[in-house]
Amino acid sequence: MIKPNWDITQYDIANAYFKGDFEGVTEMSLISMWTRSIQGPNEASFGIITSWKHELSLEDNIQILDLFIELLKSWRLTFYRLYAYWQTDPSADNASDDFNVLEKRRDIYRELLLFIPWISLQQLEVAGKKFDQNGWVYAGPQTRGQVRMILLGGAEETLGNFSPEAVIEAYKKSRIYGFTFKGFRMPPQGFMDGIQYISAEKEYKQSLFRLKQLENAGVSVQKSS
Numbered sequence: 001m002i003k004p005n006w007d008i009t010q011y012d013i014a015n016a017y018f019k020g021d022f023e024g025v026t027e028m029s030l031i032s033m034w035t036r037s038i039q040g041p042n043e044a045s046f047g048i049i050t051s052w053k054h055e056l057s058l059e060d061n062i063q064i065l066d067l068f069i070e071l072l073k074s075w076r077l078t079f080y081r082l083y084a085y086w087q088t089d090p091s092a093d094n095a096s097d098d099f100n101v102l103e104k105r106r107d108i109y110r111e112l113l114l115f116i117p118w119i120s121l122q123q124l125e126v127a128g129k130k131f132d133q134n135g136w137v138y139a140g141p142q143t144r145g146q147v148r149m150i151l152l153g154g155a156e157e158t159l160g161n162f163s164p165e166a167v168i169e170a171y172k173k174s175r176i177y178g179f180t181f182k183g184f185r186m187p188p189q190g191f192m193d194g195i196q197y198i199s200a201e202k203e204y205k206q207s208l209f210r211l212k213q214l215e216n217a218g219v220s221v222q223k224s225s
Contacts, residue, residue, distance in 0.1 A: 002163055004035040004044075010193035013186055014200035018101070022085075022183040027164045029186035033080050034162055037117035044162065045140025047119040048082070048171060051131035052111040065112060068131055072116065075123060080115040082186055084171065086179035102182065109179065113171075115186075121150070128152055135174030137167060149173045 008028045016024040037044040051068040052061050072079055089107045102108045121142045128136050128150075135151040139162055147163075149170035150156040157173065159166040172181050188194040 002031060002034075004038055005031050006035055008032040008035075009196055010186070010188055011196035011200050014197045015204070017185060018200060018204040022102075025185050026168065026183040029082065029184050030164045030167055032186060033082065033115045036080070037115075039118070043141070043145050045118050047116045047121075047124045047136060047138045048113055048167070049116070049124055049127055049133060049136035050111060050113040051133070052113070053132075054109065054111070054177070061112070064131065065114075068114065068127065071127060071130070072114070072119075075119075077116055077119055077123075079117075080186065080189055082113045082115045082184055084111050084113055084175075084184055085109070085182040086111075086177055087182050088179050090180055108182065124150070134176050137170040137174055 008031060013025055013028050013032070016028065034044050034046065037046045051064045053064075056064070069079070085102050086109045087107055088109050103110060118140075119138075120140075121138055124136050124138055127133075129152065133152065135149060137147065137149055139145060139147045143158065145161060147159045147161070147166040147170050148156055149159065151174065157170070159170045168181065168184070171184075188197045
């Protein structure tokens with residue numbers, strides 16, 4: 001079982017993201033959200049679900065997600081936003097420059113999920129049916145802390161104790177996509193998170209600018225990963 005970690009910040013996540021460490025971004029994002037789902041001596045409990053549909057436009061998806069958020073507020077549940085990235089065409093050209101932002105890539109599809117502490121399995125089922133989702137992910141008292149993937153028709157699979165690997169596998173199976181999963185990322189959740197994200201972005205852009213200056217001057221440099 002992975003231990004809670006309150007030391008992970010949005011700066012850490014953003015810094016890894018801009019450097020292309022998508023595995024690190026996924027791990028830090030999930031551990032940070034899982035840590036925030038622990039209340040006192042009780043074990044973490046959470047659900048991962050969305051109202052997103054690949055066939056709809058971004059504008060339509062956002063409008064429907066707003067309705068989903070209103071439902072969660074009526075249940076007095078908090079939530080964290082979480083991005084999931086899928087590569088739709090492995091043969092496509094990747095990033096056009098050194099700035100590793102998945103949103104810039106034509107071969108990447110991004111969807112917005114909700115990580116919801118202390119939602120019940122019954123509430124997840126209600127939301128899943130209401131917003132016509134194929135499946136969702138849950139871990140908590142009702143599964144004895146095990147990460148479980150549940151499909152709309154009732155099929156389910158337990159993937160073991162909480163770990164980034166277990167959550168990834170459960171989520172991939174719940175979406176039923178023919179795409180390659182690239183990772184999760186927790187975007188800024190508030191003002192302070194936003195400041196940390198901007199700071200990491202600024203520092204990385206400055207480092208790229210300095211590297212470009214050295215290269216233009218004929219100095220051989222090795223870029224860090």
